[in-house]
Amino acid sequence: MKVTGGKALSGDYQVQGGKNIALHLYAAALLADEAVTLRDAPAILDTEVCVRLLRHTGTGASFDGQDFTVVPSAAPLPVVHPEAGRLIRTTAVLGAALLAKTGLVEFPHPGGDAFCPRLIDRHLAAMQAAGAEVLVSEEGVRAFLGHRGVRPFTVDVGTPYGPSLGATVTALLLAACCPRTSLITNPSVEPEVIEVARFLADRGVAVCRDAAGLHVTGTGHIGGGAFPVLGDRIEAATVAMAAVATGGRVTLRGVTLRDLPSGLVSALTAVGVLFSPGQNALDVRPGRSLSAIQTLTGPHPGLPTDTAPQLAALLTQAAGTSVIHERVYPRRDSHVAPLRAFGARVGSTGPLVSVEGASCLRAAEVEAADIRAGAALLIAALVADGTSVIRGLRHLRRGYGHLLRGLATLGAEITTEPETK
Ligand SMILES: CC(=O)N[C@H]1[C@@H](OP(=O)(O)OP(=O)(O)OC[C@H]2O[C@@H](n3ccc(=O)[nH]c3=O)[C@H](O)[C@@H]2O)O[C@H](CO)[C@@H](O)[C@@H]1O
Numbered sequence: 001m002k003v004t005g006g007k008a009l010s011g012d013y014q015v016q017g018g019k020n021i022a023l024h025l026y027a028a029a030l031l032a033d034e035a036v037t038l039r040d041a042p043a044i045l046d047t048e049v050c051v052r053l054l055r056h057t058g059t060g061a062s063f064d065g066q067d068f069t070v071v072p073s074a075a076p077l078p079v080v081h082p083e084a085g086r087l088i089r090t091t092a093v094l095g096a097a098l099l100a101k102t103g104l105v106e107f108p109h110p111g112g113d114a115f116c117p118r119l120i121d122r123h124l125a126a127m128q129a130a131g132a133e134v135l136v137s138e139e140g141v142r143a144f145l146g147h148r149g150v151r152p153f154t155v156d157v158g159t160p161y162g163p164s165l166g167a168t169v170t171a172l173l174l175a176a177c178c179p180r181t182s183l184i185t186n187p188s189v190e191p192e193v194i195e196v197a198r199f200l201a202d203r204g205v206a207v208c209r210d211a212a213g214l215h216v217t218g219t220g221h222i223g224g225g226a227f228p229v230l231g232d233r234i235e236a237a238t239v240a241m242a243a244v245a246t247g248g249r250v251t252l253r254g255v256t257l258r259d260l261p262s263g264l265v266s267a268l269t270a271v272g273v274l275f276s277p278g279q280n281a282l283d284v285r286p287g288r289s290l291s292a293i294q295t296l297t298g299p300h301p302g303l304p305t306d307t308a309p310q311l312a313a314l315l316t317q318a319a320g321t322s323v324i325h326e327r328v329y330p331r332r333d334s335h336v337a338p339l340r341a342f343g344a345r346v347g348s349t350g351p352l353v354s355v356e357g358a359s360c361l362r363a364a365e366v367e368a369a370d371i372r373a374g375a376a377l378l379i380a381a382l383v384a385d386g387t388s389v390i391r392g393l394r395h396l397r398r399g400y401g402h403l404l405r406g407l408a409t410l411g412a413e414i415t416t417e418p419e420t421k
């Protein structure tokens with residue numbers, strides 16, 4: 001993609017349905033005994049991969065650009081496609097849904113962004129706690145429950161890096177198929193989990209949360225029907241930071257201030273970003289000046305790790321030394337080296353990313369290694385003088401359906417060419 005920077009971005013931006021929310025709902029929809037329509041699903045590569053994965057099991061799956069429809073099969077093939085399953089992160093969650101539904105499953109090791117090793121031991125612990133025999137090999141995982149079905153279980157989905165989002169959903173889906181009560185301790189409370197819990201609760205699964213964790217009482221029949229995919233808080237944050245970094249302002253449509261985690265709002269407010277809530281919309285603009293901050297990523301409602309690379313790009317425009325402490329992953333710094341090519345004074349040591357600002361960025365030729373690194377490089381290119389080239393567009397397309405078109409309507413000059421490798 002070629003990006004000519006140096007223009008303030010201003011206007012309205014419609015936020016897509018949440019990438020990570022949709023991915024988990026696609027897995028939850030596999031449990032249903034009737035057709036499910038997920039409204040406002042994002043038009044991203046990961047959605048296309050999920051259509052392919054569901055169809056491979058014999059389940060009807062289609063996406064018309066807005067609605068993702070799942071029509072159950074009486075006897076789904078309990079196999080997550082070995083190659084396609086390596087392209088996305090929610091492979092083990094899809095595996096859990098197939099296991100709960102059919103009594104066995106085979107799935108490859110999950111894919112997704114590879115900025116550091118990403119374990120799935122808590123997913124496997126949930127499957128074992130639910131009564132499955134689990135075998136792990138180089139190719140992937142085989143789990144077997146047999147006709148006995150899911151038994152009530154207790155599982156801890158906490159990790160040294162905080163509660164696992166994906167493993168909480170894996171455990172929820174397993175528990176949803178057991179008519180007795182299971183307990184998930186140290187659960188994630190990210191919106192992805194809350195939305196899956198709401199989807200299940202609408203269909204008769206009892207989910208309640210107290211100090212011990214999530215208590216889930218499942219049902220023998222999970223109904224169908226429509227369910228909306230909540231707006232993408234990470235896309236909203238990305239566009240807000242792009243607009244502010246260029247000195248512009250944006251009205252985000254389809255999200256409200258309440259949809260943004262308080263940790264994100266406080267970090268951006270400390271930088272000098274101003275928020276004005278509207279009717280199902282949020283106006284975002286820079287204050288008089290941008291200031292350096294010291295901040296930490298953390299589980300919801302903390303500063304989301306998926307916004308930290310974009311925040312580093314924004315902080316190149318803030319006066320002083322900023323530090324972002326990554327706590328959800330041991331390391332997430334695939335954006336740091338390519339940001340330096342723009343003249344940004346950015347460094348990383350273990351989980352700490354530091355940024356010296358404010359810098360005049362100049363155009364660069366760089367490669368994105370993953371979704372949010374790509375978003376951070378795009379923000380830098382929008383700020384920089386001259387025309388930059390960013391390769392690795394497929395990473396961006398995995399998570400952002402209409403970002404480039406949407407930024408163009410705000411005034412960005414962006415052109416794309418097919419990748420040659
Ligand atoms: C598709 C999707 O929704 N992806 C999101 C999801 O990923 P994902 O669900 O994979 O992230 P987790 O919450 O599971 O991972 C958080 C941390 O826990 C560790 N861990 C996780 C599982 C496990 O069994 N054992 C273990 O040790 C991971 O290595 C990581 O350091 O949540 C992450 C954290 O908010 C986001 O960055 C991802 O964008």
Ligand SMILES: C=C(OP(=O)(O)O)C(=O)O
Nearest residue numbers: 089112113306371372399
């Ligand atoms: C890390 C991310 O995604 P995934 O878990 O799909 O790799 C992300 O969305 O920033």
